[in-house]
Amino acid sequence: MTKITTLKDWETDQEVRWCPGCGDYAILKAVQRTMPDLGVRPEDTVFISGIGCSSRFPYYMETYGFHTIHGRAPAVATGTKLANPDLDVWIITGDGDALSIGGNHTMHLLRRNLDCQLMLFNNEIYGLTKGQYSPTSREGTHSPSTPYGSVDRPASPCAFALGAGARFVARGIDVHKGLPDVLKAAHAHKGTSFIEIFQNCIVYNKDVFEEFAAKKTAADTQLHLVDGEPMLFAKGAKGITLNHKTLQLEVVDVADGDWEAAGVIVHDVTNRSVAHMLVEMQFGEFPMALGVLYDDPRPTFEAAVVAQNEASSVGKTPDLQALLNKGQKWTVDEKDGPEL
């Protein structure tokens, strides 16, 4: 891609209003840094968001931006993209916005496969409303609305996405240097690209991802998936294999770098069955899978709509008078009587 812009071209003059130290700053920088590499123009780019801390994002991008209402960004984006398929549409949402109030729209966006990037900032908490537990909060989360701990089980964003029919599922961490690569892969994918980003809410849910996000222990706790590469972590000392009896993934030790002997799986981003297992891998028993978990494009929604609109218009002229004249008519003449 030719760079037609620089980072500066993507920064607005707006005062950023996130809490100091919020993970959102890192994500904003990663996006602004990535945009010049995509070879796209700010005027063709639209950021559409719902409601929540994450959804202030469009104000800080020097592009077209639409800060909509809670949970509905996917639906607004669908209308925008159908009206102008040439636009490059990014949806910015959070765990409450995308999976609670807007869960329905997220599901249908994914199943229809509108060409756009959906960045779900997951901080496992409602930040803007001052700290209530969210649909991704872990069981037992203490919050103003759950002073004795939450009792409902959390949703798994990537498993939800895949179940809804997503053709691109990726994971990243707000401050992780690998985030721009994930964004580039998402942008390159034609169809809905679903990206879950672990985002640190330093006020209401500080360091909730520390177990796997901490740099010190990252080698042992993170599995960085690369298409065509073996699923190795812990500096190559461990890997992910498939137990052929239980048909489940397992962590195996890799001796002397011989991952093939250990049966470590080579990541194939188009393998949907493995993708289902990757999104279900529970952290603790497994490392946290990061990067592009699944990427297998299918025709997009807007392309199908445009094709049908064109096909069903072939040979027809948009003649308004003819439309009004349809059906059986009769004429009333000056002499006040009908003529068939």
Place this chain on the structure above:
Amino acid sequence: MATALKQDDQGGGPAGNAENVVVRFAGDSGDGMQLTGGQFTLSTALAGNDLATFPDFPAEIRAPQGTLFGVSAFQINFGSRVIETAGDQPDVLIAMNPAALKTNVQEVRPGGLVIADEGEFGKRNLDKAHYDSNPLEDGSLAKWKLLKLNISQLTLDAVKPFGLGNKEALRCKNMWTLGLALWMFEREREPVIKWLKEKFAKLPEIANANIAALNAGHAYGETAEISGDGLGGGHLPTHRIKAAPATPGVYRTVTGAEAISQGLVAGAQLAGLPMFFGGYPITPASAILHHLSRLKEFGVTTFQAEDEIAAITAAIGASYAGSLGITSSSGPGIALKGEAMGLAIMTELPLVIVNSQRGGPSTGLPTKTEQSDLYQAVFGRNGDAPMPVIAARSPGDAFECAIEAVRIAVQYMTPVMLLTDGYIANAAEPWKIPDVNTLEPFPVSFQETMPEGGLMPYGRDEKLARPWIKPGTPELMHRIGGIEKGLNTGHIDYGPANHQAMTEIRRDKVLGVADSIADQELAYGKPGAKLAVVGWGSTFGPIHQAVLRASEAGADVSHVHIRNIWPMPKNLGDLLKSFDRIIVPEMNTGQLKTILRDQFLVDAKPVNKVSGQPFTIGEVEAAIQEALA
């Protein structure tokens, strides 16, 4: 000729005249009564009569056969004078089974004709309709003329040559009945035959069987020796209703749903915009989605969304991208769209919201008509959220209203609500086809270059409308959203003075729409009359007829029918204040009445009906008499 049926003044027409006849077809949901009524309507329109129809069907698609709640009816009022309602009382009822008889016969004018399919009056069907004895035999129908025909058997005989199974053969009953009705009123069969051939083009034997049934019903009327009670002469009466006087021109029949769809297409064309329609299935609004889905060559994109909220927010997203965004629903769905309407108000994007009102609240009466969403339309959003509201009075009027809604939306950068109701959506009426060359274009111009003094996404023109800037336009990148917008810049601004100013601008912009709408005219009468009957929406027909009758009888009464519900025409206050008394008939508990009292401090008195049925002329007439007493 029609006097055989019009012996007194209790029918839909004036005393002693045979200027109109009201016919109701009633049967089981599966009997095809809506089709029968629709085809009878077409034949009647082709005969040059004016007409109005009232389809009335259950919410259940196929209620259990023979039950009282499964009855589907279609009423048509047609005549040689201007027809504006579906008629107060049927002159003729055609009942296809005991349940249809039971649920409809009490409304038939005393002395009117009841035709019943006696083949369906077996014990089982009588039980289902909760009849202890057979009403065709026990004398309980004495106040009507009764004609018993074994339509089922006659149909079976007529279609025998086509070798259909019993069930399929009986499906032709409605065409037999239609044939009889066409004969009674001297209607042409040709349009129906043509329609049957087209409808069953791939099933010629079904087409032929239906045509045979139609012809048999027609021939039966012509030749049968009838020993019907009190019909005299042994023959069915025929009723020639002569053509109604009408403005010269080319006519067709149109339903409200069709007229709205075509009006929206016309509006988009006049604005020079592609259209995006987001909808979610709901009765009775779905018909608009269905119509528009077939008009893609007009630059129409239709989107059946996952819910009502997605339907409107997708339409807003499309408007944002430069299309004309439209959504449509009915009461409960409109309620769901409320927050998104606020977004369109705040972001000042054009949008048309069509509300085909039904009976409420909650699920209410899905297939029945009501006008009880007026408060919801004018006030039903959080915050001070003003929005223009227009109400269509009839299927034909809905075409013009749809164009007007589009014009206001794009010229003022605002969502607009267009109110219709279940009655308008489903009812058909003759419509003088407009000449598209007479429609005034209102082309939209997008802002495409950087203005002197810099970009002001919330700057304003003389109408207080902000510029419409499409994403994709170089240099003019900006952000919009539901958070309060700063004056001119559109940046986030929670400041107290700013919110005060922006709230007032949004209010004044919408009130300013009044500068571009027509003065309120009188539908009948003169200013300063002793009484004004003020209405809106689909009550036009009964109000107008009632006012005409009262006036003919010497009453000093005028009719005012309001199309622009919000903002109201500038002269309306003075006009209303000129009358001694005001009554407001509405199919709700007094919503327009409240707004008129609030806006103009006039002593408007309510006349309310919320039975799910339109007003009858008689009911409005009685209210006029009471108000003048």
